[in-house]
Amino acid sequence: QLKGVVLVGGPSKSTQFRPLSTDTPKPLFPIAGIPMVQHHVIALAKLKNMKEIIILGFFEDAIWERFFEKLKIEFSHIKIRYLREYQALGTGGGLYHVRDDILKGNPDHVFVLNADIASSFPLESMLAFHRQRKAVSTLLGIHIDRPQVHEYGHVVTNADTREVLHIVEKPETSISDLISCGVYLFNKQVFDVMTEAIAKRRPKPIEAGEEEENSRGINSDKVRLEPDVLNLLAADKKLYVYVCDTKREFWMHIKTGDSAVLANKLYLQWFIKNAPGRLFMAPRSSIDVVDSPKAENTAEVIQPASIHPTATIHPSARLGPNVSVGPGVVIGCGVHITDSIILENVEIKNDSCVLNALIGWDSKVGSCSRVEGILEEGTVLKNVDDDVVILGETPPTTSRRRIVIQIESMNTDSKKYILNVPVLQYGTAKFFTLHDAR
Numbered sequence: 240q241l242k243g244v245v246l247v248g249g250p251s252k253s254t255q256f257r258p259l260s261t262d263t264p265k266p267l268f269p270i271a272g273i274p275m276v277q278h279h280v281i282a283l284a285k286l287k288n289m290k291e292i293i294i295l296g297f298f299e300d301a302i303w304e305r306f307f308e309k310l311k312i313e314f315s316h317i318k319i320r321y322l323r324e325y326q327a328l329g330t331g332g333g334l335y336h337v338r339d340d341i342l343k344g345n346p347d348h349v350f351v352l353n354a355d356i357a358s359s360f361p362l363e364s365m366l367a368f369h370r371q372r373k374a375v376s377t378l379l380g381i382h383i384d385r386p387q388v389h390e391y392g393h394v395v396t397n398a399d400t401r402e403v404l405h406i407v408e409k410p411e412t413s414i415s416d417l418i419s420c421g422v423y424l425f426n427k428q429v430f431d432v433m434t435e436a437i438a439k440r441r442p443k444p445i446e447a448g449e450e451e452e453n454s455r456g457i458n459s460d461k462v463r464l465e466p467d468v469l470n471l472l473a474a475d476k477k478l479y480v481y482v483c484d485t486k487r488e489f490w491m492h493i494k495t496g497d498s499a500v501l502a503n504k505l506y507l508q509w510f511i512k513n514a515p516g517r518l519f520m521a522p523r524s525s526i527d528v529v530d531s532p533k534a535e536n537t538a539e540v541i542q543p544a545s546i547h548p549t550a551t552i553h554p555s556a557r558l559g560p561n562v563s564v565g566p567g568v569v570i571g572c573g574v575h576i577t578d579s580i581i582l583e584n585v586e587i588k589n590d591s592c593v594l595n596a597l598i599g600w601d602s603k604v605g606s607c608s609r610v611e612g613i614l615e616e617g618t619v620l621k622n623v624d625d626d627v628v629i630l631g632e633t634p635p636t637t638s639r640r641r642i643v644i645q646i647e648s649m650n651t652d653s654k655k656y657i658l659n660v661p662v663l664q665y666g667t668a669k670f671f672t673l674h675d676a677r
């Protein structure tokens with residue numbers, strides 16, 4: 240039998256995702272119409288003999304209630320529960336802490352998935368590869384063109400056998416174009432290796448003059464998977480890499496708001512080919528699908544799109560492809576939306592256009608506005624001229640490469656920017672997160 244664990248971290252993490260994760264925990268942020276980690280649960284639940292899925296993190300228990308209620312209905316045949324670490328123990332330390340729960344029932348294999356990734360999750364192929372090699376542990380790897388070195392664990396392998404020689408976690412210069420995807424498959428022997436890793440990290444005996452934090456041994460059991468555990472496995476020749484076939488599968492990590500927009504697009508496109516039932520639609524009286532004869536009084540929807548049944552869409556609006564529309568959204572006449580996430584209770588007024596953007600909870604986009612973002616980092620929007628218009632105030636804050644501007648009212652000065660993740664709701668104020676176009 241199989242078990243699955245999803246590592247969700249806790250409220251102190253996901254800083255790059257703020258302010259999107261200020262009110263909603265990042266693992267529950269909706270992508271393609273469902274919470275980010277529901278995609279993980281779907282992938283795990285599809286595996287034959289999957290007995291239990293554990294969501295592991297250090298969030299309050301209460302945040303999961305609504306999510307678990309929904310999961311119980313869809314996945315009634317699998318036990319799904321949340322286990323909480325008393326503090327951040329690290330990706331390996333957390334697993335070690337709950338090892339008795341994981342090992343209960345004596346599972347043959349355990350899948351461990353980072354929450355902050357979007358993927359088609361080729362778990363079945365990974366399992367077959369793992370069994371064939373009689374491996375103790377296998378990780379999912381992917382070749383990337385331009386390794387953003389600081390963001391990933393770089394994997395060095397024997398190209399013939401796919402045995403991992405070592406992993407360098409977030410190196411300063413590129414070591415390999417093969418990176419760890421944050422998807423792992425373990426046999427139970429991995430916990431012996433973790434015991435070893437933890438022993439290595441025990442605090443030294445208290446010595447005079449040492450910093451208080453060290454001397455009290457805080458975080459002494461924070462053990463990370465790549466550098467602490469997987470490298471020990473690699474040294475023992477017990478770690479293999481299954482390389483993701485990018486012609487058939489997709490993988491990306493979700494760190495910033497703009498990566499959520501791209502993840503939304505990839506999941507929707509995956510659904511249309513592999514799980515069309517997941518694309519849920521508003522009642523046919525209010526919208527229509529582009530392939531069928533266009534009935535009167537229906538808006539045009541170009542698939543793939545996920546539209547909540549409680550959204551109200553004007554018949555003259557045009558949505559899609561790659562659009563997710565949340566509950567209670569109101570879309571006015573003549574509005575065009577593509578490649579975007581529109582969150583709960585947003586109102587988009589008449590004749591506005593939203594492209595490559597993320598419109599946050601309860602935001603209002605004024606009439607005739609154009610909200611346009613860039614999907615891939617590093618690409619520059621051509622022909623910006625006058626048509627990138629945001630209704631808002633001058634930026635009060637500059638943080639790294641992004642600017643956050645606070646919107647006081649919807650109809651003040653028009654300013655020109657290249658948008659990154661436009662319009663986020665934070666408390667009662669509204670924010671745009673954007674690239675500085677100057």
Ligand code: GDD
Nearest residue numbers: 246247248295296328329333353354355391392419421492
């Ligand atoms: N339960 C629990 N406890 N979960 C944790 C903890 C912890 O202490 N720390 C992190 N996580 C969760 C995070 O919420 C996230 O979903 C996942 O584990 C990965 O943790 P990060 O610390 O965000 O790592 P990363 O994404 O920067 O890097 C990892 O993933 C990359 C692929 O996306 C590494 O494994 C890299 O090697 C890898 O390339």
Ligand code: GTP
Nearest residue numbers: 248251252253254255256327328329330462463494
């Ligand atoms: P971003 O800020 O969006 O990158 O979120 P994050 O989830 O990566 O965490 P954060 O920025 O708070 O921390 C930066 C890095 O420090 C993370 O990517 C982790 O590698 C590490 N880190 C921070 N807190 C923890 C923790 O509790 N456990 C472990 N294992 N690593 C942590």
